[in-house]
Amino acid sequence: MPLKFGTSKAIAIAFGVLTVSSIGGMFTMIILFKAQTQNITMTPPPTLPPTTMAPPPDMRLPKSLVPQKYEIVLGNGSNPNITTPNQTMIFTGNSTVHFQCAQKTMSIFLNSRYLNVSSPVVLNENTKRNIKVSGMKHRDDESDFLELELMDPLETGGNYSLFLSFHGEVSDNLEALYLSRYTDDLNTLSLSIPCMLRFIAATNLQPTDARKVFPCFDEPDMKAVFKLTIIHRRETRALGNAAPYGKNKFLYDEWQYTIFRATPKMSTYLFAFAVVDDSFKSITSPSSDTDRNCVHFFVISLDQLALPDLYPAAMENWGLITYQEGFLLYQEGVSSLLHKEDIATVIAHELAHQWFGNEVTMKWWNDLWLNEGIATYLSYIAVDSVEPTFNIKEISIMNDLHDAFREDALASSHPLSPASKEINTTDHILGMFDSISYSKGAIVLRMLANHVGEVVFNKGLQMYLKAFQYGNVEKDDLLKYIQMAATQNRGNKAVRNTDDIAGFMNPWTTQSGYPVITINTTNGQVYQKQFLFNNSANSSHWLKKQTNKKNTRFFTKNGEWILANINCIGYYRVNYNPENWERLLAQLQKNRHSIPLLNRGQLIDDAFNLARAKLVNVTLALNSTLFLTKETEFLPWESAVRNLEYFILMFDRSEVYGPMQTYLREQVRELYNVFKNDTDDDRVPQNDHSLQYTQLLAIKLACSNGLPECVEMAKQKYAAWMERNNTNSIHPNLRSEIYCQAVAAGEKEEWEFAWDMYQTSSNTSEKEQLRRALSCTKKIWLLSRYLDYTLDPEKIRLMDVASTIYYIAQNSAGQALAWNFIRANWDYVSQGDGAMLIAGVTSRFSTEFELEELMRFQNYDLGGASRAVSLAIEQTQVNIQWVKENKDDVLRWFEQKTSSVRQKEY
Structure with a gap:
């Protein structure tokens, strides 16, 4: 899961189905049923005699049973299919889970949420007797x-199975098993032919929604x-994790059934399927050079599906990756080159x-960075390898x-690997999907790769994958195999600093925060402490446990300057x-x-953030922007603009x-004048994405400041x-900012x-640019x-609600409106990224009154966004x-800096 076309949606989705090989072209199937309101209604789980079982500790399933195989049947052919919206939607099924008993027990614990479960049958598969x-x-x-x-007890070493019947309701949110709508406007060049509303059934089970589809471990x-x-x-036809056995079998009239092959051994959150009608077509190769190159870089065969509705941007389901349309489909001449x-x-x-997540999976969600941090880091390497003209590594790293x-x-931050007992509930788990697991995980891995060398790092990853194929890991397992690779390659000149990799990495993985290294070039002293915006907080642990710097000496002479942390390799x-x-x-x-x-770029960022922490004077930070009048590179400008945006947020009402x-x-x-001729003529710098970014930044900064x-x-x-009207000559790269600035300067029309x-x-891509512009x-x-x-989901799709409100909140005219709005409508608007909503809407808060309102909001039922409120x-x-x-x-x-400008204006 990542932290983010055509003439119709039907065409767009069809081209998103990428059948790269015979394995990748195999599908699993599902059926959804429409239940007439008067015939079928949801009922609560059955009330049965209370049990005397004590709950397992820490809200975790006991390890007495080890699942081995699920046999899942969905649909019974007796209920009508979903054909229209606004009906009670029911799916039915049964499952048999085969498991081995690792410890004698009188009880079975599974997970189930919002399912009506009945008809349990427990079979001893060794004796063929029911229990x-x-x-x-x-x-x-x-x-x-x-x-x-x-x-009767389940005996240690015995093999058993549990059969359950169940039915549940299709979600109207973007979770578990849900319904997505799109308009098929094929062959509608004549206005007399109406568009057809079509439906897709899809799943999104990460992290804990498989239990909403079938009872499971x-x-x-x-x-x-x-x-x-x-x-x-x-x-109907479907896409899924595995391959079908031959052709579909017909039952009667309009019904058929499909039996699918076994998947690889995998976690429940990776189980996936999507139901589409026969208008969907698959293609046998990626729809763009970029897509094809990425697939070839990783040497993998699978299906990729673009969906009208999905949150987050994509999901890595094994064999069936699903995407929001805008994160898979690219249309030349319409989509931005930067997109x-x-x-x-x-x-x-x-x-x-x-591989990193599906084939080798973290044991528990406290080590989520072993999935997300590694995938984020490898995405730098992959894209830079297949599209070197993007120069993407530096921008992504920063x-x-x-x-x-x-x-x-x-x-209130957390370590990369907090103690597993601290992450128990679904809300705790959702809180781990943040910048720490994704971004810090990637940056710390980059630092480790530099520390040991790429040769050792890459070999260690290969050994790690081989050792734990289809298994589960903790962070120490990764470090163990990096260490083993280092030991085996000690004779290689590219190998270095490999005596104690775990000792090197543990402070970065088990502690929250990061250090600020202070260098005094006049007396040679070097010391460190944890960097915190709130300098009254306890920050002693980095001072005690991080690498000892007491023997390091920096001196200058004759006015020379010293620069540390070259290319920002260190996370400090x-x-x-x-x-x-x-x-x-x-x-x-x-x-x-x-x-x-x-x-x-980093000197600017360090200066501003050190000033925020009161470690340097704020005027030093502002002085770091003076050289930008001659700078044309994107990274220094981006760093300055991002940091000055904090000043804007704090002071745009003063x-x-x-x-x-x-x-x-x-x-x-x-800077604006450097690109003015190109901008005026709807041109962009060719074959240089960095300059294209700079051009866009120049337009944003120049227009927004008048x-x-x-x-x-x-x-x-x-x-x-x-x-x-429909003839738009604005270059796709420039549309996002030109639309925004024109709407900001405009009126109702x-x-x-x-x-x-x-x-x-x-x-x-065009819709995304317009959706943002409307907030300006x-x-x-x-x-x-x-x-x-x-x-209204007919106007703004549910997956776009959180980001739309976020955009509005970034507008000084809309921030207060957005804050009142999310409090009044929290249950609906928080179904997307509630944490992003909180961060965006509260980003201007800088008064005691706003703090009091925020603290009252903490009493809401915030779900996975509760940690975001604490951070806010x-x-x-x-x-x-x-x-x-x-x-x-x-x-x-x-x-002082603008006094000369005012004099010229007079």
């Missing part, structure tokens, strides 16, 4: 335990083989999961580094004595190229904002599109034109209307203190 079930109940707590008490280390039999209508990078990165991430730094600088920040900072900043203005590109805008407008003027020629350019290009284009566009208006009543639209509370406390201490200095600095 009577004396009691069955569903525990009404976060464990989701389905408990069966037996009359729903923990990642309880792997098993899955065999599926499906009864379904003749006009191709997003697609390539997501595809590479999911392909990497076929994005992940800064995402991790930001979250890990709060005392660096601070210097004021004299060295002054020399570094002077060097940036004199000859910036003498400092590596990654470090130019008198600081005016002089700050003036400063930014003048700083970006020369550079007249930029605002006029955006208005004119948008107006020309409005006049020509500009907004409603964007809304009309959003509703009628069939291209996912400064008209409060239009933003309020847009928020209301998010409650801590961040708000930091913001309040920072604004109080720095506002006057920041105002004074911007006024």
Whole structure:
């Protein structure tokens, strides 16, 4: 799972089904039934005599039973199929799970949620005798335990099976087994032919939703083989994990059934299927060079499916990767060239999961980074290998580094590998899907690869995969095999620093946070402590346990400067004595190229964040942006803009904002002019994605800070599109910012034109750009209307609700509206990424009143977003203190830097 076309949706989805080989072209099937409201209603689980079983500790299933194989049958051919929405939707089935008894027991524990389970039959497969079930109940707590008490014990070493019948309701959220809708507008060039509303049934089971589809041992280390039999209508077909046995068999009239081969041994969360009608077509090769190259890089065969509705951006189900349409499908001439990078990165991430996550899986969710961190790191390598012109490694590394730094600088952060007992409930598990597991995991692995060398690192990964194929691991297992590879390659000159890999890595995996290394170049002293925005928090553990620096000495002479952490290999920040900072900043203005590109960006980021932690003066951070008037590379500009956005969030409701805008407008003027001719002529730099990013950043920064020629350019290009209606000459790379800036500068007409284009566009990339642009208006009543639209899935798809509200909250005119809106509609809007919602809507909070409101909000039933609220509370406390201490200095600095500009204006 990642942390993110055609003339119709039917064509788009069909081209998303990528049958790369005969194995990848095999499908599993499922049927869904529409239950007439008057005939079938959902009932609660059966009430049976209470049991005397004590619950397992820590909300975890006991290890007394080891599942080996599931035989699942879905559908019975007696109920009508789903044909129209707004009906009670029921799926039916039965399952037989075969298991071995590892410890004598009188009870069976499984996981089940929202299922009506009945007819239990326990069979001793050694003696072929049934074992009577004396009691069955569903525990009404976060464990989701389905408990069966037996009359006779299950004996150690014995082989048994459990048969259960069940039925459940198809989800109206994007979870478990859910329904997705799309419009088939094929052959509708004539307005007299109506579009047809079609449906797709799909699954999304990570992390704990398999239990909503069938009763199971729903923990990642309880792997098993899955065999599926499906009864379904003749006009339907499906995609899934494994291959069918020959052709489908017909029952009668419109019904058929399909029996599917066994899957590999895998975790329940990777079980997947999707039901489509016969209008879906598969293709036998990737639909783009990028996709094909990524598949070939990983040497893998599977199906890839683009869905109209899915949250998150993609899911790595074994043999059937599912994607939001916009993260798989690319249309030349319509999609942004830069969007191709997003697609390539997501595809590479999911392909990497076929080994790291699917074939070798973490034992428990506390080690999620062994899935997500490794897949994120390998996506850098894969995309850079197949598309070197993207120059993606540096940008991806810096994005992940800064995402991790930001979250890990709060005392409420968590280690990469917290104790397993701390992660028990589904809400705890969902909280692990964050920047720590993904971004910090990737950056720490990059540091490890540099520490031991690529030769050792790659060999260690290969040995790790071979040793644990179809098994489960903990973080020590990975480090063990990296160490073994190092030991075997000690004679290789590329191998280094390999005496104690576990000792090197444990501080980075078992502790939260990261250090700031302080270097005094005048007396040679080097020391460290944990970096925290809240410097009153306890940060002693990094000082005690991290690598000993006492023997390191840095001295300067004759005014020379020193730069540490070259190319940002280490996961830490660096601070210097004021004299060295002054020399570094002077060097940036004199000859910036003498400092590596990654470090130019990181010096800015370190300066601003050290200022936020009160380790340097805020004016030093602001001075680090002075050299940018001559800079054209993306990374330093991106670093500056991202950090200055914090200043904007803190001060755009105060008198600081005016002089700050003036400063930014003048700083970006020369950069904007570098690209002005290309921008005016709807051109972008060719074969240089970094410069394409810089061009887009220049437009955003110039227009949002009122550079007249930029605002006029955006208005004119948008107006020309409005006049020509569907004839859009704006380059796809530039549309996102030009749409946004034109809508921001416009009135009702500009907004409603964007809304009309959003509703009628069939291209996912274009729709995404328009959806963001609609949030840019400064008209409060239009933003309020847009928020209301998010409650209507016919206007804004559920998977897009959270990001739409996030966009609105980033607009100073919409932040308060968004905050009130999510509190009033939390149950609905939080079905997507509730954590992202909280982070976005609270990002401006910097007053005591806002803090009090946020703390009251903590009493809501927040589910998986509860940790995000704790982070937001801590961040708000930091913001309040920072604004109080720095506002006057920041105002004074911007006024001094812009005084000459004001004089020229007069």
